Amino acid sequence: MTGPIRRFQSLPLRSRLALLVTTAVAVAVAAVAVTCWLLTRTQLPSELDTSLQNTSAPATTVQNTFNNCVNGTDTGTPSGSNFAYIQVILADGTRCVASDSEPVTVQQEDLAVANGTEHQSLHDSTTESGTPVRVFTQRQVLRIPAGEVAVSVARPLTEINSSLNRLALLLTAVAGIGVIGAGAAGLWVARAGLRPVDGLTRAVEHVARTEDLTVRIPVAGEDEIARLSRSFNSMTAxxxxxxxxxxxLIADAGHELRTPLTSLRTNVELLARSEETGRAIPPDDRRALMASVKAQMTELAALIGDLQELSRPDAADPGPLQVVALHDIVDSALERARLRGPDLTISADLRPWYVRAEPAALERALVNVLDNAVKFSPPGGTVEVAVAEGGELTVRDHGPGIPADELPYVFERFWRSPSARALPGSGLGLSIVARTIQQTGGRITLHPAPEGGTVASIRIPGAPTPPPETP
Structure with missing residues (x-):
């Protein structure tokens, strides 16, 4: 059984569909043909019995047949029927066969009617030549001392068998034509139905061969093939x-890495040249050079860390989410921000708000937001941080602000405002912040402050009180 299944599965899909359609139609046609033949085989004997019961031998035929049998003469009287065998059966088992009839073997059922035990009988028998017949025997009154005799009317069963044979041949021919037609129709249906799949297959093979992701499949309708085509188009897009x-990302990372690497290479070459030539660099210049090298190393480390953070897919698991106090995480991030802007005044008004997030990632995102506020604030400036009653976190600085035409780009990777290119940073911080906030189900927006500066607004779904602990 496994062998045929494997051979079937190895066939092309079009051939399998055509074979399945042909098999289904063949089974249906065969079932209908067999059912018709069986019903006909049941109905024809029933109709024959009815015909025999409604057929009565003419009285003159029966009387003449009896007289000829008793007198031992044959007058050649016709039986009055060219399709039935008629004979008279006496109580002692003697039979008188009508002219033009073939003798039929007398059965016990016939004798029972002749003896008066039964009024009539319907049964199978055979002629002396071996032809199977259906016999109907009943009592009939004659002008004899006994008064009544049994009269049998028989019809050959060959007419039923021949009809059934002709019907079987006809049904076989019709079934064969139906199966052949079903096979052709199944092949046509398979070809027509799989034409869109062929197009999809060619498109996939083209993409695999050329890596051309601009290929799109025309979509028509709402069936499964259309849904598959839409899914393929969405996937390639x-x-x-x-x-x-x-x-x-690679191009932007290469561009961003080039500047600190070039500066670092220049500084290292200056140090190496000083060692090779023996010409010492003045102490002040050497300290400045080493400070520059350290700053470039720090910038490279920060850029590589940001790139590692962004290397994770957007759909990657950010870590186990848990209920955390947003106000506590903001307070922790404020401590780090105050260290980076010791000359700034950072005020905080934090209302309780609990959210579901990954604590380390959320704190890193908030630190990035506060770092931007510190970086763009003027010396001695103020940064205002608040968590409102509805859970909205706002961070406002009093720096130069972001022009309206640049706001749509602030969350793109490596994008930096022309005014901020001289400041340290990779242009990845806000991109990381946006992705982290989105993973918690929240959103972040930047907009100009009414009196100058920028306001960062963060909304994360949560509640003012922690949810009850589950047992």
Whole structure:
């Protein structure tokens, strides 16, 4: 059984569909043909019995047949029927066969009617030549001393068998034609139905061969093939977008890495040249050079860390989510921000708000937001941080602000405002912040403050009180 199944599974899908359609139609046609034949085989004997019961031998025929049998003469009287065998059966088992009839073997059922035990009988028998017949025997009154005799009317069963044979041949021919037609129709249906799949297959093979993700499949209708085509188009569009983002990330990372690497290389070459030539660098210049090298190393480390953070897919698991106090995480991030801006005044008004997030990732995102506020604040400036009653976190600085035409780009990777290119940073911080906030189900927006500066607004779903602990 496993062998035929494997051979069937190895066939092309089109051939399997055509074979399945042909098999289904063949089974249906065979079932209908067999059912028709069986019903006919049941109905024809019933109709024959009815016909025999409604057929009575003419009285003159029966009387003449009896007289000829008793007198031992044959007058050649016709039986009055060219399709039935008629004979008279006496109580002692003697039979008188009508002219033009073939003798039929007398059965016990016939004798029972002749003896008066039964009024009539319907049974199978055979002629002396061996032809099977259906016999109907009943009592009939004659002009004899006994008064009544048994009269049998028989019809050959060959007419039923021949009809059934002809019907079987006809049904076989019709079934064969139906199966052949079903096979052709199944092949046509398989080809027509799988034509869109062929197009999809060619598109997939083209993408695999050329890596051309711009291929799109025309979509028509709402069936499964249309849904599959839409899914393929969505997949190739997502892959193309992902590849474009990957290429852009590599290009932007290379561009951002080039500047600190070039500066670091220059400083290292100056130090190496000083060692090779024996010409010492003035102490002040050497300290400045070492400070520059340290700053470039720090910038490279921060850039590599940001790239590692962004290397995770957007759909990657950010870590186990848990209920955390947003106000506590903001307070912890404020401590780090105050260390980075010791000359700034950072005020905080934190209302309780509990959210579901990954604590380390959320704190890192909030630190990035506060770092931006510290970085763009003027010396001696103020940074205002608040968690409102509805859970909205706002961070406002009093720096130069962000022009309206630059706001749509602030969350893009490596994007930096022209005014901020001289400041340290990779342009990845806000991109990381946006992704982290989105993973918690929240959102972040930046907009100009009424009196100058920028306001960062963060909304994360939560509640003012922690949820009850589950037992």
């Amino acid at each position: 997502a892959l193309a977008s992902s590849r474009d983002r990957q290429s852009q």
